[in-house]
Amino acid sequence: MSLISAQMKEQIEGGSWIRRMFDAGIQLKRQYGEDAVCDFSLGNPDLPPPASVAKGLRDLAEHAGEPFSMGYTPNGGSEWARNSLAAYLSKEQGIEIKGQDLVLCCGAAAGLNVFFRSVLEPGDQVLSFRPYFVEYGSYVRNHGGVFDTVPSKPDTFQLDLDALEAAITQKTRAIIINSPNNPTGVIYTLEEVKALAALLEKASRKNGRPIFLIADEPYRFLAFDGAKVPSVLPLYDYAVLVSSFSKNLSLPGERVGYVALSPRMEGRAELIAALCVANRILGFVNPPIVGQHLMAAALGTQVDASVYARRRALMADVLKDAGYEFQMPAGAFYFFPKAPGGDDLRFVNEKLMPQLVLAVPGTGFGGPGHFRLAFCVSEDVIERSREGFKKALRS
Amino acid sequence: MSLISAQMKEQIEGGSWIRRMFDAGIQLKRQYGEDAVCDFSLGNPDLPPPASVAKGLRDLAEHAGEPFSMGYTPNGGSEWARNSLAAYLSKEQGIEIKGQDLVLCCGAAAGLNVFFRSVLEPGDQVLSFRPYFVEYGSYVRNHGGVFDTVPSKPDTFQLDLDALEAAITQKTRAIIINSPNNPTGVIYTLEEVKALAALLEKASRKNGRPIFLIADEPYRFLAFDGAKVPSVLPLYDYAVLVSSFSKNLSLPGERVGYVALSPRMEGRAELIAALCVANRILGFVNPPIVGQHLMAAALGTQVDASVYARRRALMADVLKDAGYEFQMPAGAFYFFPKAPGGDDLRFVNEKLMPQLVLAVPGTGFGGPGHFRLAFCVSEDVIERSREGFKKALRS
Numbered sequence: 148m149s150l151i152s153a154q155m156k157e158q159i160e161g162g163s164w165i166r167r168m169f170d171a172g173i174q175l176k177r178q179y180g181e182d183a184v185c186d187f188s189l190g191n192p193d194l195p196p197p198a199s200v201a202k203g204l205r206d207l208a209e210h211a212g213e214p215f216s217m218g219y220t221p222n223g224g225s226e227w228a229r230n231s232l233a234a235y236l237s238k239e240q241g242i243e244i245k246g247q248d249l250v251l252c253c254g255a256a257a258g259l260n261v262f263f264r265s266v267l268e269p270g271d272q273v274l275s276f277r278p279y280f281v282e283y284g285s286y287v288r289n290h291g292g293v294f295d296t297v298p299s300k301p302d303t304f305q306l307d308l309d310a311l312e313a314a315i316t317q318k319t320r321a322i323i324i325n326s327p328n329n330p331t332g333v334i335y336t337l338e339e340v341k342a343l344a345a346l347l348e349k350a351s352r353k354n355g356r357p358i359f360l361i362a363d364e365p366y367r368f369l370a371f372d373g374a375k376v377p378s379v380l381p382l383y384d385y386a387v388l389v390s391s392f393s394k395n396l397s398l399p400g401e402r403v404g405y406v407a408l409s410p411r412m413e414g415r416a417e418l419i420a421a422l423c424v425a426n427r428i429l430g431f432v433n434p435p436i437v438g439q440h441l442m443a444a445a446l447g448t449q450v451d452a453s454v455y456a457r458r459r460a461l462m463a464d465v466l467k468d469a470g471y472e473f474q475m476p477a478g479a480f481y482f483f484p485k486a487p488g489g490d491d492l493r494f495v496n497e498k499l500m501p502q503l504v505l506a507v508p509g510t511g512f513g514g515p516g517h518f519r520l521a522f523c524v525s526e527d528v529i530e531r532s533r534e535g536f537k538k539a540l541r542s
Numbered sequence: 543m544s545l546i547s548a549q550m551k552e553q554i555e556g557g558s559w560i561r562r563m564f565d566a567g568i569q570l571k572r573q574y575g576e577d578a579v580c581d582f583s584l585g586n587p588d589l590p591p592p593a594s595v596a597k598g599l600r601d602l603a604e605h606a607g608e609p610f611s612m613g614y615t616p617n618g619g620s621e622w623a624r625n626s627l628a629a630y631l632s633k634e635q636g637i638e639i640k641g642q643d644l645v646l647c648c649g650a651a652a653g654l655n656v657f658f659r660s661v662l663e664p665g666d667q668v669l670s671f672r673p674y675f676v677e678y679g680s681y682v683r684n685h686g687g688v689f690d691t692v693p694s695k696p697d698t699f700q701l702d703l704d705a706l707e708a709a710i711t712q713k714t715r716a717i718i719i720n721s722p723n724n725p726t727g728v729i730y731t732l733e734e735v736k737a738l739a740a741l742l743e744k745a746s747r748k749n750g751r752p753i754f755l756i757a758d759e760p761y762r763f764l765a766f767d768g769a770k771v772p773s774v775l776p777l778y779d780y781a782v783l784v785s786s787f788s789k790n791l792s793l794p795g796e797r798v799g800y801v802a803l804s805p806r807m808e809g810r811a812e813l814i815a816a817l818c819v820a821n822r823i824l825g826f827v828n829p830p831i832v833g834q835h836l837m838a839a840a841l842g843t844q845v846d847a848s849v850y851a852r853r854r855a856l857m858a859d860v861l862k863d864a865g866y867e868f869q870m871p872a873g874a875f876y877f878f879p880k881a882p883g884g885d886d887l888r889f890v891n892e893k894l895m896p897q898l899v900l901a902v903p904g905t906g907f908g909g910p911g912h913f914r915l916a917f918c919v920s921e922d923v924i925e926r927s928r929e930g931f932k933k934a935l936r937s
Binding site: 149153155196201209211436438 | 544550589595608662684792826828833
């Protein structure tokens, strides 16, 4: 007799490829030693948080003996924290955002759950482009929605708007884009995002109900060679920006993120109220208070992104040297090369893993035929993987 | 055109009485000044966190410049944090609990959501005793369950097991008890909890499926006059302990709590795996890392509970002096007196509020005819309310 629900059982059995590689990694490291394994499977940022974070903690410690120092905050975050973030985002997005246009959440994953809890009617559809971050599906289904995907353009991984248009129905409630993209490293251009917004305006009018455009942007800070990530909030009335400080401040364990609504969105006060209620009833209650302080203390600072730039160059050299086909990532810390032979599960498990090189099969992102390499690891590890990548390709 | 779902609209309109009193309080404080209002409406602990919390923050600040200092932890919390808590709970519960028998969550509210996400089949019923913490209903409905309540015994607020037995159906999946109780301050006796366990064993056998007994115990540390809160984990195979460090460490803003399963529960490894997956897919990802450190640093310490004991004595004096009927709370920081005249909404809004005394109507907890007073306020405020309580009763 199982103690868990049938749906949860399925969820566990389906598992996630990232998780499977994580378990395989632990196994291999035990067997061959930590230093023998080149683990590119996890997007866990390894750079230390900027000095502003330690300073924020020290400042907070001075007040930790006072009443309410660690007290409940409003469900959407402290007013001072919301206002600081609004000022920061106003500059980033190039449009004036007020504290009451956003809510703080326990990370971007919480932000997406809270958003879907607030807006989805039973059976409403949410769409995204393949390949995609696998958890989106769970976030939508948690709240009674249906998650579907459409392809992105082959090779370039840019938005396939024809495919999107064909997939939109009366029940479509939101589109999620992720730029810079996990796993492809693609950044959507301003023209593409504008064309997407125009398509959604038309479809919303036809549906008689707005379709939200959710931009999930935790990697925004990491755009290489002067690339620019277009700001969505000024471009579309129903644009929703979801992000976190997990990557730019190397703060993923403390869980601070946010949902910000376009100031062009009419009736957004009710949606903000709903997001606060969802924060409360889903059990988040409020984003962690220490995280709110650290965010405010560190806003505008970030980890040393030049380290990621050097690793990207080295990883590209290793892959090229070995003869892999890949597109240079414009942002984020992932490569998404083609799996030689085309079968990514086989290549990752039977070719790379025996060389003690860990990657995640593209199948895990709805992008078969490729594999994902996370380069948030030291240059040492990347250099050390050179022979393994060569042997895997030759074998 | 509303941007939020019909269900969320209902949720917001239903609101919570605690929230309404909070808003009324802000209004009154603006109008008459902070010091003129005696606000007993909020269970926001006002004692400073123990010194161990500030020390924990300072220690953490020393390592905050290191890679992964604020990194992701496993979904169920760091192994070291789970093991420390398990050792602490083994003593508290009088039965050996291992780190793998519990998961850390973003507070007890998260713990309950994660648990329901893991175990509820569509339409499964969860039961609790009136009066009860209002959010339980939302937590159950978030995950497709049905929430129903049965009365507790009039006047004593002890468990009415006959009423419970009559309400149990084939679909009953869990019972929630909350002891020391919010809002009544009652502590259930060992005999009562044993009788409840026996009843659930019988009903589980009849149903051919276990009924979980969830003990929600954030106020466990606050039991007066030497009262003891019975430990549930040794008493029932399907006992589930949910709690947090919000009250005993005055740490509610940082969101650290846990779900611990009885070590007598067969097949609990699968349930623990499900709770970890639920932590991940609901968007909690992991309990805040700073909170995990603070919990570990402060385990076994607590706020100065003698302050609450003195306030309880003073509050009792004020109420007695004015002529209210009430039962002395055995634990937690709430009184739940009878509303003179019987109509709690009217008494709170038309009698107490004009005296600038804020309380929450019992109706907000499914306990009409009473009102709740939270005494996590200074003795000054309690003393200052003396005349207001008298006038409200006479008017």
